[in-house]
Every structure is written in structure tokens, then in C-alpha cells.
Amino acid sequence: MIPSSINSSDSRAAGAPSIADMQEAVSALLANGKGILAADESLPSIDRLFALHHIESTEENRRMYRTLLFSSPELGRRISGVILFEETLRQRMNDGTPVPMYLRRCGMVPGIKVDRGLLPFTGMDGEQRTEGLGGLLERLEEYRRSGARFTKWRSVLRVGNGLPSDACIRENAVGLASFALWSQEAGLVPLVEPEVLMDGDHSLEECEAGTTRVLKGVFAALAERGVNLQRLILKTGMVVSGRTCLNQASDLLVTEATLRCLGRSVPAAVPGIVFLSGGQGEVEATRRLDGICRANTGPWKLTFSFGRALQSTAMRVWGGRQENIAAAQQALLLRADWNGLATEGRYSTLMERERLGSLPSRKH
Ligand code: 5MM
Numbered sequence: 001m002i003p004s005s006i007n008s009s010d011s012r013a014a015g016a017p018s019i020a021d022m023q024e025a026v027s028a029l030l031a032n033g034k035g036i037l038a039a040d041e042s043l044p045s046i047d048r049l050f051a052l053h054h055i056e057s058t059e060e061n062r063r064m065y066r067t068l069l070f071s072s073p074e075l076g077r078r079i080s081g082v083i084l085f086e087e088t089l090r091q092r093m094n095d096g097t098p099v100p101m102y103l104r105r106c107g108m109v110p111g112i113k114v115d116r117g118l119l120p121f122t123g124m125d126g127e128q129r130t131e132g133l134g135g136l137l138e139r140l141e142e143y144r145r146s147g148a149r150f151t152k153w154r155s156v157l158r159v160g161n162g163l164p165s166d167a168c169i170r171e172n173a174v175g176l177a178s179f180a181l182w183s184q185e186a187g188l189v190p191l192v193e194p195e196v197l198m199d200g201d202h203s204l205e206e207c208e209a210g211t212t213r214v215l216k217g218v219f220a221a222l223a224e225r226g227v228n229l230q231r232l233i234l235k236t237g238m239v240v241s242g243r244t245c246l247n248q249a250s251d252l253l254v255t256e257a258t259l260r261c262l263g264r265s266v267p268a269a270v271p272g273i274v275f276l277s278g279g280q281g282e283v284e285a286t287r288r289l290d291g292i293c294r295a296n297t298g299p300w301k302l303t304f305s306f307g308r309a310l311q312s313t314a315m316r317v318w319g320g321r322q323e324n325i326a327a328a329q330q331a332l333l334l335r336a337d338w339n340g341l342a343t344e345g346r347y348s349t350l351m352e353r354e355r356l357g358s359l360p361s362r363k364h
Contacts, residue, residue: 017144017187022231025081025149025189028109029233030272030301033340034080036191038276038307039066040113040152042085049308055320063091068318069311070099072329076107078336083111083152083191083305089143100147111150111191112143114179118156127168130155130175140186150189152235153179157194159210160202160242169214173221180227190227191274191305193235194218198278202242204249208257211239215265229269235305236262237278238288255291263298272301277309282335283352285309286342294345303343310335317362324362 029036041049047057055061066088069075082103089112093102100110116132130153140151155172157164176192183190196211215236222229239257241249249257262273275292277285289304296302304310313335318328334355341347 017185019231021149021187022184022189025109026231026233026271029081029150029189030303031080033344034078035304035306035336035339035343036111036274037069037075037079037082037108037310037336038152038305039069039088039311040083040085041307042113042117043087046085049315050320053316053319055315055318059087061320062087065315065318066091067093067099068325068328069314069332070103070106070108072332072336075333075336078333078340079108080303081109081111081150083113083150084148085113089146089148098147104147109149110147111152111189112148113154114139114143114151114183115153121168121171125161125163125165127158127163127165128156129168129171133175133178136179137182137186140182140188144186144188148188150191150233151179151183152191152193154193154195154235157196157210157214158200159196159207160200164196164210164214166217169217170221173214173217176218177221177225177227180222180232181225184228184231190232191235192218192222192232193276195235195276195278196237198237198240198243198280200242201244201246203245203247204239204241204253204257207241208239208261211237212261212265215261219265219267229267230271232270234266234270234273234300235276236273237276238280238285238292240278240280240288243279251288251291254288255295258292259295259298262300266298266300268299270300272303274303274305277304277306280309282309282312283349286335286338286347287349289339290342290345290347293343304339306339310339319362321363327361327363 050057091099103110115130118128119131121127121129180190194214239261314328314332317331318324
């Protein structure tokens with residue numbers, strides 16, 4: 001069983017939900033020069049990623065991998081919070097410390113993915129809705145007692161060929177709004193994630209138009225439900241060309257389209273926007289983050305909440321082998337450092353080139 005009280009601040013989090021706790025979590029998550037590590041891959045997702053590197057996806061291997069990431073020396077200098085999968089919230093570090101307690105001791109806010117994945121959105125062409133509202137109120141209480149201070153719910157929308165439909169935007173927006181309201185009532189800061197997929201050959205313009213409609217729909221639903229915008233964080237994608245679009249937009253156009261889209265759809269009351277990487281390469285995601293953060297004149301804090309774009313090299317270097325742990329940690333720290341610099345507009349791809357020779361490599 002999960003201990004009901006973890007340390008002094010965890011015991012406070014486990015008491016009555018407090019607005020001060022939520023405000024403290026928002027400030028910590030949006031601290032300057034830091035971003036959020038998304039390590040909340042569901043079982044099918046982590047199975048797929050491990051399979052790419054011939055790593056068996058057992059509960060112990062998943063624990064070893066995630067705890068390797070979290071124990072990277074001084075990770076908290078660049079990582080403000082970590083999104084966990086439910087299994088990881090209940091796991092322990094090698095010395096027996098519960099994962100949420102360990103993260104807090106290292107200055108990182110523990111969070112949890114609370115949605116239960118995607119289902120087809122009936123009648124619509126390949127569109128999906130997110131499930132997980134059933135029993136959520138009870139689960140939120142338990143997550144808070146276990147030390148989580150923020151929550152995440154991911155909706156997925158497709159762009160191109162007339163998508164996303166208004167019906168699918170509405171369905172997912174209402175789900176996100178319910179999740180956000182219930183999280184705040186439980187004293188947890190919601191990370192509201194409507195992800196517009198990069199899959200497809202849509203243009204940058206189509207991505208911008210689709211993302212703008214989605215975000216407007218989400219903020220309309222949040223307003224209807226009376227969600228407090230100052231106590232939530234938006235997690236969204238950068239506005240980019242579809243993965244198979246022949247005319248890939250330049251970084252400058254991505255920056256302009258992303259900031260224009262956010263400016264038209266995200267209220268100023270929202271304290272922060274964190275970007276997912278969505279299948280962009282590690283370098284590409286960092287480079288674009290840097291461009292967007294340099295050009296941002298909007299009212300919100302902007303930073304990263306990457307999954308694959310923080311972990312890809314680290315997972316490959318680890319490869320499931322004990323002897324590669326230090327090298328994998330070094331890869332994660334470098335990536336986190338470069339992304340932290342990007343949030344301050346201080347990253348350059350030259351940094352990657354300078355490190356090329358000394359980059360961590362995998363022992364076979
Ligand atoms: C880490 O992956 C998260 C969980 O996804 P699944 O439910 O599909 O396993 C995902 O929500 C993630 O937080 C975001 O998509 C950001 O990850 P990327 O890799 O796009 O930065």
C-alpha cells in the first residue's frame with residue numbers, strides 16, 4: 001500500500017485541499033529555466049518504446065528505467081515536475097523511498113496522468129475521445145494522499161480533411177473541463193492537454209486553424225464549468241506542418257504560427273503553457289522551443305513538458321543494461337539542460353555539435 005503521509009509537505013498536501021498548495025505547485029512547475037518531464041507513458045506506449053530497443057517491458061524494468069531517470073544527479077536544476085503513470089506513483093526507488101517522496105526531496109513536483117486512454121468517437125472519421133471520468137473523484141483523493149500535486153488529462157485531435165469536427169472538439173473539451181474542475185476541487189493543479197496530432201499531410205496553416213479551434217473550444221468549456229484559469233497549466237503542441245506534408249514550415253514560421261494561435265485562443269489569466277514534443281526529434285523540439293520562447297511577448301510563462309524529446313537518447317543508451325545507467329542519465333541531463341536554456345532563449349545547436357565527440361554512448 002502507498003503510505004498515506006510522505007513528509008511534512010506531503011502530509012499538508014494530504015490534508016484539506018488548499019488554494020495555497022495549488023498556487024505553490026503552479027509557481028514551482030513554472031519556475032524559470034525549468035520544464036516538466038513527461039514520464040507517464042501508459043503500458044501500451046512504454047511497451048512499444050521498449051520494444052524499439054529490445055527491452056522487455058516488465059514491471060521491474062519499467063521501475064528501473066523510471067527510477068534511473070529520476071535519480072539523474074541534480075535533475076531538479078532543470079526539471080520542475082514529473083508526470084507519472086499510476087504504476088510508478090506506487091513504486092519505490094532502489095533504497096525503498098516512495099517515488100513521489102523522492103521527487104519532492106529532489107525539488108521536483110510529482111504529478112499523475114489520470115485519464116484512462118483513448119476510445120473511438122462514434123460516427124466520426126478516425127476521431128477519438130478520452131475516457132476516465134468514471135471513479136475519477138475517488139482516484140483524485142487517493143493520488144493526493146500518495147503525494148501527487150498535479151494531474152494530467154490528454155485528449156487527442158486530428159487535423160486535415162475537414163477534421164477536427166466540431167462535435168469531437170466539444171466532446172473532448174467537456175471532458176477536459178470536468179477533469180480540470182474535479183482536480184482543482186481535490187487540491188490538484190490540472191495540466192490540460194488537448195494534443196493536435198502531427199500525423200498527416202496537413203499544412204502549417206491547417207494545423208494553426210485546427211489548433212486555434214480546439215483551444216477556443218477548450219477555454220469555452222473551462223469557462224462554462226467555472227474552472228479557475230489561474231490554477232491550471234495548458235499543455236499543447238507547437239503549430240507545425242503535418243509529419244508527411246511535403247512543404248515543411250521553417251522554424252520561423254512555426255514560431256509565428258504558434259504564438260499567433262496562442263494569442264488568439266489562450267486567456268491571459270492562464271499562468272503557463274507547456275509544450276509537448278509530439279514526435280518531433282529531440283534537437284528539432286529544443287530548437288523550436290528556443291525560437292518560440294525568444295519571440296514570446298505574451299502574458300504566459302512558456303516551457304516544455306516533453307516525453308519522447310527528453311527521453312529518446314536516454315532510453316536508447318540505457319538499453320535495459322545496468323552498465324549504461326550513468327551514460328543514460330548523462331544523456332537526459334544534457335537534454336534537460338539544453339531545453340532549460342531554450343526556455344530562456346539561450347540555446348544554440350552549436351552546443352550539440354560541441355558535445356558530439358563526448359556524448360554518452362551505449363555499451364553492448
Ligand atoms: C509520455 O506520454 C504521455 C502518455 O501518452 P499515452 O497515454 O499515449 O501513453 C503523453 O500524454 C505525453 O505526456 C504527451 O503526449 C507529451 O509527450 P511527447 O512525447 O509528445 O512530448
